[in-house]
Amino acid sequence: MAIFEWRKFNFFDLQGNVDDGKVAKALKDATITSSTNGNNQIILCDSLGLIHLFNRNWDVISFKGHDGCISLCELATQHNLLITVGDDENGSVPVFKVWNLSKTTRSTVSCLRTVRTALQKPTALGVSENGQFLAIGFDRGSISLYRGDISRDRSKNMKTLSGGISAITGIQFKQCGKVVQMFVCSDSGVLVYNLEHKDKEPKIVLDKTCEPTRCCALQKSSIGLSETHFMVGRDDAVYCYTVDGRGPCYALEGQKSIIQWFRSHLLTISKPNKGTMSTQKDSVLTIIDISNKFIVFTAPISATAAILVEFGTCYIITTNKEVFHLDEKDLNSKLDLLFQKNLYDIAVRIAKSNQYDSEGLAQIFKQYGDHLYKKGDFSGAVEQYIKTIGYLEPSYIIRRFLDSKHINFLTDYLQALHKQGHATSDHTTLLLNCFTRLDRTDQLKEFLSNDSNPDIVFDLDVAIKVCRTASAEHALSLAKRNRKHDLAISILIEDQQAFFEALTYISHLKFNDAEASLKKYGLILMQKCQGETTELLKKLCTNYRESNALGETNLLDINAPVDRANCEDFIHFFVNSPTHLIDFLEHLVRNLTDCSQLVYNTLIEHYLCEWKLNPTSEERLMEIMKNHVDSYDRNHVLILCSTYDFWPGIMLIYEEQKLYHLIVRHYLKNRDYNSLLNICKRLGANQPQLWLQALTGLRKDKTAPSNLLPQILQVIAQEKLQSPLQVLNCLAVESGPNLSSVREYFLQVFQKEYDSTKQEEEAVEKYRKDSVVLKNHIKNLQETTIEFRGTICDTCHQPLSMPALYFLCQHSYHQDCVRGYSENDKDCPVCHSKNVQLVDALHAQSESRGQHELFHNLLDRSTEPFSVVAEYFGRGLFNKIVLVEEDNNEINQNVVSQRIKDQSQVNPFNNYGAGAEAKIRMDEGSTTKNRLDPARKIPVPEARMRFQEANRFSTSLEANITRPPVVRDKSPRVTPFGSPKKQSNSISKNIVNQRAKNPFEDGDGYDDSKNPFAEDEKDGADAEQGNPFGEYDDNLNPFA
Amino acid sequence: MSVGKSCLLLQFTDKRFQPVHDLTIGVEFGARMITIDGKQIKLQIWDTAGQEAFRSITRSYYRGAAGALLVYDITRRETFNHLTTWLEDARQHSNSNMVIMLIGNKSDLDSRREVKKEEGEAFAREHGLVFMETSARTAANVEEAFINTAKEIYEKIQEGVFDINNEANGIKIGQQHSPTNPSLPGQSQGGQTGGGCC
Secondary structure: OHHHHOEEOOOEEEEEOOOOOHHHHHHOOOOEEEEEEEOOEEEEEEOOOEEEEEOOOOOEEEEEOOOOOEEEEEEEOOOOEEEEEEOOOOOOOOEEEEEEEEEEOOOOEEEEEEEEOOOOOEEEEEEOOOOOEEEEEEOOOEEEEEEOOOOOOOHHHEEEEEOOOOOEEEEEEEEEOOEEEEEEEEOOEEEEEEOOOOOOOOEEEEEOOOOOEEEEEEOOOOOOOOOOOEEEEEOOEEEEEOOOOEEEEEEOOOEEEEEEEEOOEEEEEEEOOOOOOOOOOOEEEEEEEOOOOEEEEEEEEOOEEEEEEEOOEEEEEEOOOOEEEEEEOOHHHHHHHHHHOOOHHHHHHHHHHOOOOHHHHHHHHHHHHHHHHHHOOHHHHHHHHHHOEOOEOHHHHHHHOOOHHHHHHHHHHHHHHHHOOOOOHHHHHHHHHHHHHHOOHHHHHHHHHHHHOOOOOOOHHHHHHHHHHHOHHHHHHHHHHOOOHHHHHHHHHHHOOOHHHHHHHHHOOOHHHHHHHHHHHHHHHHHHOHHHHHHHHHHHHOHHHHHHHHHOHHHHHHHHHHHHHHHHHHHHHHHHOHHHHHHHHHHHHHHOOOOOHHHHHHHHHHHHHHHHHOHHHHHHHHHHHHHOOOOOOHHHHHHHHHHOOOHHHHHHHHHHOOOHHHHHHHHHHHOOHHHHHHHHHHHHOOOOHHHHHHHHHHOOOOOOOOOHHHHHHHHHHHHOOOOHHHHHHHHOOOOOOOHHHHHHHHHHHHHHHHHHHHHHHHHHHHHHHHHHHHHHHHHHHHHOOOOOOOOEOOOOOOEOOOOEEEOOOOOEEEHHHHHHHOOOOOOOHHHHHHHHHHHHHHHHHHHHHHOHHHHHHHHHHOOOHHHHHHHHHHOOOOOOOOOOOOOHHHHHHHHHHHHHHHHHHHOHHHHOOOOHHHHHHHHHHHHHHHHHOHHHOOOOOHHHHHHHHHHHHHHHHHHHOOOHHHHHOOOOOOOOOOOOOHHHHHHHHHHHHOHHHOOOOOHHHOOHHHOHHHHHHHHOOOOOOOOOOOOOOHHHOOOO | OOOOHHHHHHHHHHOOOOOOOOOOOOEEEEEEEEEEOOEEEEEEEEEEOOOHHHHHHHHHHHOOOOEEEEEEEOOOHHHHHOHHHHHHHHHHHOOOOOEEEEEEEOOOOHHHOOOOHHHHHHHHHHHOOEEEEOEOOOOEOHHHHHHHHHHHHHHHHHHOOOOOOOHHHOOOOOOOOOOOOOOOOOOOOOOOOOOOOO
16 A cells, blocks of 8 residues: 555646537547647647647647557657658558658648558657657567658668567657667566667666566756666656666555656556556546645546646546646645645745745744644644744744743754854853753853854853853853953852952953053952062052053053052052051062152051051151151151151151241140250251240240250341341240249340440440541541652652653652553542542442332331341431542542441341341441531531431432322323433423323323322422422431 | 654764754755775665555665665564564565665664664674674764775675666766776676664
């Protein structure tokens, strides 16, 4: 029952009566005896010798071919030649005729040849497509082979071959390049003749089976079959033969009457072997899909005359002249049929062989998968679902397998998804979760090792994250491989607690990465392995940068601030490990020149901390404080030091900050008198007030050593830091020091005062004497006769001879000699240089006297304006210095007074401290004395001078006062500090000249009389009458 | 349910494995060129149906075959037990010189093994066969099985056991490839039939 082994489907429909009975009508009572087709025509030959040509619409052309029954017919398609074999009227010898169907008119077809054949019954006819070979097989096993163009008469080319002893059932020609092979089959076997060489027909026996063979067909080369098979239908099967021998065979029982090849299908008409049922439809039509190996159609059918494959379809004509058309169902119907039977794999096969598009295939796979899923064959279902990747939404499948017992199937699917590059990060997550859930570490590893494979794409971050939850090692290796440093470190630290490894890992990173990592994980690393972390941090803050600097100089600039930021960022890691912090900071301080303040501050703070516990470290502490004074924040450190009561440090900072008084105060408070003394000595030179502070501090201190106060007072006295009166004032407080301790000081002071007074008095006396001498001299010069007794020229030291010059200075010269030394003979060449000096000094004085701004500046800046004013008086500010060239003595006299004044200026302490006042007064006195004597004031009469003085004073006063008249003046250009001299007049003049330009003036409205300077202008050089201070009372002048 | 003859053939000719394979109805056919001793040899292999119903068909294919692979399934003892019948059948219908190789297939399913390798070896020794275990799934020994069979045939040809001019032996000299050296076969037709039962 082999037939039942084929799968059976129904992919065809048999449609009857497609010709509207035209065939039956054309043939009438005759029976179809042979048939052929080709070139868009179907040819049927009947028992009456008629040949019927049908076209596609079953329109017929009939003509008489033979007198008797036409037993065989064949078409040589290339030249459209029809060969018929039939009986002719005149004898029993069958003939074959060749018809040219190309020359067909309405009722006549040209017959090209008529040839008599052997006197046997022809049973088979074969013709090659090109019409070069024609073979007729006979019932006794012989074959007549005709070579050459069959349309021409070449009977001599006929050759008779022996094909066995039984009737030839089929002859087929196969053209294969130049070789033409003739397959012959009979009941006694299958043969093939190679018609390669002329007149040679080597025969190969393909099969010697002695079984009834009723039909044969040549399988047209179709898709998927490389070799053309000659198919022979026998009762048990359809056997295929190649030129080499036997090929496959398809077991199909039944007596085959016709086999035909239609596309990739094998059509057979067969009768059951044990034909007990003799109904009308006793035959069976079976269609086998050879490539897919199943029966695609089977139907009972009545005795069939022909199966004709023409017009691209297949017609079946029964002996009853019925015409059936074989309708192939369309692909979707076929698939539906298969789906109904759940034969999805077959559906896929069919769809593929029909070039179904991949989307449609995916749909089939999905249905297949669904079916298998329903059946519980999950692995099979997944296998199908995998084929849908790229077309079907993965979530559809994932949802189906989310159940934990299906997770391994899900894994397979997801893996496939990743392999095909359709996975999203969610899928990655899911897959990794599946791996871990299933504990498939090997697969996980394998999967993850594909991260470099461009075909398998997955989200690394997600992968690492998921892996961490399950297998930190994998996650780690994955992260390391993909340079996900942050994740790698995070895994090392948080999951594996492998802090050393983490540190090692970080130390291999680039600077930026390492820095970021340490910032993030430094704290925990610090807690776990302090030493190593500290080392790494040290490196990071120093060496790392250095290596960068070697690389590129530009980088250094960019990195430098980053680096510094680092130290600060890292300091808080050391919160619980001060020793390491100190280590770290020391390293920084040692290796970096530009550490931030914070570093030093922190380091100092920790040193302080340590010092508190262990005072021996003071040295180290002081060292850093001294050596890096500029590096730390002093105020901050000061606070720190005071918190820790680290006085050496505080003192240091006080000193640096110039808070010396605080130092002194501290020593006073602590009664550290030696230090106090030291500091005062050390700094007192620049900071004299320290001594005073010390004095003030000590005055009430009973415990101070008795020699201390005198020492301080000594310094004060020596350096004239404070006037004795002030000292006294300072000491004269309640419970102050007793006299015994200060007695020495005051004694000294008094002694000194006394000495200086004495000196001054002596000087006064001396000057007085000098002035008397001078006065007398002047008087003598003026009043008495002067005897010029010089006899020797002071130049050449020769006795004088006329002409000679005699000078008042008692120098005498030859006139010629003088001319050799001086440009004119008015100056004594000996005294001249001295006089010039004096004159210059006087000029300078008078110039400086006029520089008012300098004076005001000095006055503003000076702490003791009085002494400034006094000094200016001393310079003869209000004296009109008139240089009388002729009178050298006069000048000399002036110079004398000037010199005194200069002398007083030499002593810097003249204006300060004890006795300064007295000195000034003394100076004043001497000058006043000079002045008071009007007779001696030769150049300017006293009264006049006084007047001028007053005048000058008034002007200088004017200069000091912001005067209302200026306010009156509308012109902003007028400076209120206008010089009272001509200069101011010129300014006024300028103003007047510029009147028209003044935007504040309306020209005519300007009142000259209101301008205080206008008056000055009128007054001209003589300011006497116009002086508004005319009524000035000389007696009221305090400077008089 | 079969012993895997079609899969072996598919693996040998197409180098692929098809887990689901339709039942062979009749005889299937495959061919592949191999090289033995520097000679190109075309192996034509007929894959016969294992079912009893097709025996009459398959028997006809023994004739004219130069060699045969007798296949059983190591996971099913009954296939091993049927070997004797198949061997007798083959010996009866083939020429006496046919090279027969005994194949224990599905060696990849070692966990489900029912027939020990030693038993297979013993059977082969007893009947003068060459023995080999193969797996069509993993392709283990598949190539070797066919090629060794071919070699065996080739050696027999060299020894003169086969009459190369008698095509009934299943050996044909390739005329196109070695026309000047007819004494050595350029092509060999190795017939194969498989034994085993469903």
